[in-house]
Amino acid sequence: MIKKIQEIIESLQETSELNRLVDLDGRKIYDEPLVSIASGYDPLFQDYKNIIGDFHLTPEEVIRNTEKRSNLKYLEGELSVICWVLPFAKHIIAANAKKDVLPSIKWGHAYINGEKFNNLVRSTLEKYFAKKGILASAPVIAAEWRRITDLPGGHTSTWSERHALFAAGLGTFSINDGFITEKGIAMRCGSVVVNKKLPIEERKHKNYMGNCLFASKGICGMCMERCPAYAITAKGHDKVKCKAYRDRLLGDFLHDTCGLDILPNYCGLCQTGVPCESTNPMKNDRT
Template sequence: MVETILAEIRRFVAESPGNRFPDGSGPYFDAPLVGFAAANDPLFREYKRIIGDFHLTPAELLGGAATVIVWVLPVTEGTRMSNRLESDWPSLKWSLTRSHGETLNGALRRHLAAYLEGLGHRAVAPQYAPAWQEFTDTPVGIASTWSERHAAYAAGLGTFSLSDGLITARGIAHRVGSVITDLALPATPRTAPDHRHNCLWHREGTCGVCIGRCPVGAITFAGHDKARCREFVYGAAPREVGERYGVPHTGCGLCQTRVPCEAAVPPGK
């Protein structure tokens, strides 16, 4: 069944018309990475302490939850290259990927949930569950009742960076999605020694390139200022280039490109 689920996720991403730039220049995303986490993994309960008690466990989102299926959609090289050249605002290709590519990601969430239900299993995409909420003022800053990145960490797909992004085998430039199901599947092992291992700064005290890439100084060696980042990503950037690019959401991604972790786990020393 694992191979069946993997094949369906990969097929949807490869064949979906929503994974294509409007000008026909290629896909928004490369083939996805997929991981599985046990719904009863103690880490999900631990997230209530790390993130906040408002963060829901898989069982709180779906009664009888057995598995969390998580995928990472790597941004294509051409898009990453276009954003490497920018220093103030996201590139057109990056902004189209953020806006239209996330629409594809949402379609994949809904498709996989329906696919699993068609196989006779219950499933829910946490982002679309009635219990999903976002909070702007928590002890950890802006947060929600379900973190796709934390689900991806639980599913063995990567570890966290200085900029709060998830560094995967395909790097930090990606989108993430997940679905919870009562279908029991074997969990993907977490092989990293700790939750920040893939980041050169956290691993060996080198790098920090993402600090200089942030146009508003939202990243320092002390960490990531979510509020300052959010104001730029959802405020200044769309106001400046959104209308010109023809999208409501532009993202930013400058700290995810022209950095050692852009497309892989950096080897370091």
């Protein structure tokens, strides 16, 4: 199944204009994807209600919501979460790595258009399983998805793609609140919950920040130096400071320079020009 999902995503990457910088040089936004699968009954998903908040949905809640607007019935014992990573292409990472106050124009376009492509992957996979008579839902494009903005620690939502990726063994979190995969931290990611029991991948990471050099070995910290908002310290990522920087500077930059009217969530300077940008810096030293 993993191979099939990879083929579907790679085919979209070849054919869809959404995977290209159509307003710039037309080059591709993403490199080849990574795909993995978690059990929908992994106890981690229940733990996330404590770690993130009670509003965070379990895969079963996601699929039960989907069942309400479908002719299909939920089959108990058959639940998987298919997760993917879309690594930003090297030319996009390299352009942003040269910047130190505002992101590159390429990053602005790749971030916004790249998420449209990610949504295309989500909806394509939903349709792929629906055609087979299998309930499927990509939680972040489902009607129930909500952004939660009134928490003291900053915004979150009813489904965290990165937490789903962790359950599927695709990498770990990092001191800058990113997610470091085998193809690095500069990426977008997604997931779809399917009402089918699929072979799952063994989770190799024991430490939830095991791929981050600072969290694992107390070295590196380059993302702290790169952050123009001083939002990353040894204590972690200050989402409120990060968002304030985005709101203050990025809106004008994207509107005036890139011709885009949507704000990306992140300038990405802490994800480029750093050792983890396109690889797992702990790959030979897993914790």
